[in-house]
Amino acid sequence: MSDGRNIDSRLGTLSGEGSQQRGATEVVPWKALDTSGYGVPGDRTYYDRPVIKKSVWSWDIPAYYYVGGATGSAMALGAAATLINRDRLSRLVLQSRVVGLAGSMVSAYFLVHDLGRPERFLNMMRVFRPTSPMSVGAWILFFFSGSAGVAAISQLGPRWIRRIGDASAVISGVFGLGLSGYTGVLVSNTTVPVWQRPHRLMPALFLSSGVSGAASVFDLLGGNPREQRAVLLFGTAGKLAELSFAYLMERSVATVPEAARPLEDGLSGFLWKASKVLTAASLLIALVPNSSARVRRISGVLGSLGSLCTRFGVHYAGQRSAMNPRATFQQQRGGQGAYAVTGRAAVTGPGDARAVLE
Amino acid sequence: MPKGFFTDTSICIGCKACEVACKQWNQLPEDGFFFSGMSYDNTMQLDASTWRHVSFIERPVALSGQDAGAFSWLMSSDVCKHCQRAGCLENCPTGAIIRTEFDTVYVQPDICNGCGYCVVGCPFGVINRREEDGRAWKCTLCYDRLTDGMTPACAKACPTASIQFGELEDLHRDAHARVERLQAAGVKEAYLYGVDKDNQPGTEGLNAFFLLLDQPEVYNLPPDPVVPTKKAAESWRAMFYTALGAAAVAMAAVIATRGERAR
Numbered sequence: 190m191s192d193g194r195n196i197d198s199r200l201g202t203l204s205g206e207g208s209q210q211r212g213a214t215e216v217v218p219w220k221a222l223d224t225s226g227y228g229v230p231g232d233r234t235y236y237d238r239p240v241i242k243k244s245v246w247s248w249d250i251p252a253y254y255y256v257g258g259a260t261g262s263a264m265a266l267g268a269a270a271t272l273i274n275r276d277r278l279s280r281l282v283l284q285s286r287v288v289g290l291a292g293s294m295v296s297a298y299f300l301v302h303d304l305g306r307p308e309r310f311l312n313m314m315r316v317f318r319p320t321s322p323m324s325v326g327a328w329i330l331f332f333f334s335g336s337a338g339v340a341a342i343s344q345l346g347p348r349w350i351r352r353i354g355d356a357s358a359v360i361s362g363v364f365g366l367g368l369s370g371y372t373g374v375l376v377s378n379t380t381v382p383v384w385q386r387p388h389r390l391m392p393a394l395f396l397s398s399g400v401s402g403a404a405s406v407f408d409l410l411g412g413n414p415r416e417q418r419a420v421l422l423f424g425t426a427g428k429l430a431e432l433s434f435a436y437l438m439e440r441s442v443a444t445v446p447e448a449a450r451p452l453e454d455g456l457s458g459f460l461w462k463a464s465k466v467l468t469a470a471s472l473l474i475a476l477v478p479n480s481s482a483r484v485r486r487i488s489g490v491l492g493s494l495g496s497l498c499t500r501f502g503v504h505y506a507g508q509r510s511a512m513n514p515r516a517t518f519q520q521q522r523g524g525q526g527a528y529a530v531t532g533r534a535a536v537t538g539p540g541d542a543r544a545v546l547e
Numbered sequence: 548m549p550k551g552f553f554t555d556t557s558i559c560i561g562c563k564a565c566e567v568a569c570k571q572w573n574q575l576p577e578d579g580f581f582f583s584g585m586s587y588d589n590t591m592q593l594d595a596s597t598w599r600h601v602s603f604i605e606r607p608v609a610l611s612g613q614d615a616g617a618f619s620w621l622m623s624s625d626v627c628k629h630c631q632r633a634g635c636l637e638n639c640p641t642g643a644i645i646r647t648e649f650d651t652v653y654v655q656p657d658i659c660n661g662c663g664y665c666v667v668g669c670p671f672g673v674i675n676r677r678e679e680d681g682r683a684w685k686c687t688l689c690y691d692r693l694t695d696g697m698t699p700a701c702a703k704a705c706p707t708a709s710i711q712f713g714e715l716e717d718l719h720r721d722a723h724a725r726v727e728r729l730q731a732a733g734v735k736e737a738y739l740y741g742v743d744k745d746n747q748p749g750t751e752g753l754n755a756f757f758l759l760l761d762q763p764e765v766y767n768l769p770p771d772p773v774v775p776t777k778k779a780a781e782s783w784r785a786m787f788y789t790a791l792g793a794a795a796v797a798m799a800a801v802i803a804t805r806g807e808r809a810r
Contacts, residue, residue: 193577205574212576235767305661305681324640379667392786422800526771527749544771
């Protein structure tokens with residue numbers, strides 16, 4: 190064993206609770222930790238060490254938020270078109286189903302790829318656990334991709350199969366809205382300060398960003414004037430909602446400045462601000478009357494980038510926020526911990542002294 | 548019967564026997580040899596391969612009752628809290644994290660697929676995914692030893708009984724008595740952290756609770772932790788209403804295309 194266990198396999202067997210854990214193949218040599226900036230006097234932290242762990246998710250996950258969001262909302266518009274004006278919006282209907290099928294496959298790839306043990310991805314389907322937004326989401330994606338797949342592939346079949354496909358598309362549209370929105374619930378159902386504080390706004394932000402992303406995809410694919418009109422209405426509402434919820438979320442987080450910092454500076458702050466600029470630009474360009482196909486495509490590119498930046502901005506802001514113990518401490522001392530939920534804060538000192546003055 | 552730990556930090560001497568006993572019994576791999584510069588704490592945090600962690604706090608103030616000048620040490624052996632409402636367990640989508648017959652929280656290594664959702668669900672930063680391994684790991688409260696009627700390795704190794712293991716009920720009684728005794732002896736700072744639901748409503752009590760001598764932040768413990776799932780219903784409701792809005796917008800967008808002549 191070269192991973193620091195120092196157990197001679199001839200003398201002892203590995204059967205402890207952690208014995209299966211794979212360690213580093215090379216023992217890390219003794220090295221000094223960068224302690225610059227640690228232990229600010231008068232500030233109560235433990236040598237500035239993080240109090241919670243940051244997520245282990247790589248860029249796969251925010252990429253999935255975007256793909257799943259755009260795909261789900263695209264299917265929702267496609268379902269509405271299937272129900273109401275199937276014949277005159279046939280291209281949009283077909284596009285939505287192809288996007289639904291391709292998007293759910295890409296989504297599944299991102300999710301499986303990010304697992305620590307990808308070969309065990311089917312364990313997600315082992316149980317349904319309503320307390321876990323990830324479990325709920327895994328099942329939403331399962332039913333969404335199944336119904337979107339049937340909706341897309343049925344288009345190749347005879348009439349009666351296409352009928353089944355239409356019904357499947359409507360089901361898929363309903364699951365699509367769930368797919369677009371549940372990621373917001375998933376992100377805020379954590380202890381990360383910048384994610385947990387806006388727990389009512391995050392699902393709304395993610396869902397409207399999904400709608401904006403879906404409209405942008407349709408803008409890129411193009412369609413007849415009726416279809417363009419539907420996409421314009423859908424996208425305008427989505428982009429306006431995305432900008433409004435982003436503003437509200439920022440305000441809600443800003444009540445504790447230490448928690449809001451990742452939305453203001455650094456890479457995460459840049460992405461967050463870029464998302465607002467890109468979405469606003471896309472919204473304005475889309476509203477140019479009698480615009481050409483090229484202008485609509487530009488709007489589609491900007492909208493897609495805006496939607497992507499929203500998810501990556503939120504993700505990286507969370508990573509930074511988790512590393513800052515002051516964000517957690519100040520939120521909880523400011524009444525944004527258990528106090529906000531249970532109306533009673535925890536004991537933090539002798540004589541029943543509570544974390545928040547009541 | 549619910550089992551747990553009562554960690555009385557007032558008698559912790561920072562020997563780290565618990566850390567060593569834990570690593571050794573559970574046969575955990577090393578997780579990097581660092582010189583941290585943080586007092587005598589080179590372990591730095593609880594992690595996937597570190598299930599006990601002793602913190603060293605150097606304070607520029609005396610502990611009440613002491614007259615050795617403006618200085619005092621605080622040491623505390625941190626561990627997974629085995630919360631009554633466990634964020635990791637409630638976030639786990641595979642059912643890998645379970646509550647055992649001892650009322651402790653256990654990750655089944657043969658089920659965990661390394662999704663990482665428990666890591667951000669823990670209010671205490673305990674559980675983590677090990678890069679090389681791909682799965683999430685944390686203190687098992689020596690599930691194997693408990694099954695055989697033994698004391699967990701850390702409690703067994705603790706030379707000052709700072710780590711006490713037993714029936715939760717007994718621990719509660721002993722802990723309250725200990726605080727009273729300390730208060731009577733003039734240690735006015737002593738209090739219990741996370742002993743029960745009234746003490747810590749956000750977690751509804753910890754099976755591994757602590758006697759502390761300063762504010763939780765000093766020990767790198769959150770002052771008012773809350774299991775994220777307590778707020779999930781509000782998030783789902785927000786999502787539901789937004790989804791209704793999005794569905795209405797989608798319908799309206801399509802209805803607007805009816806009747807109008809295509810150009």
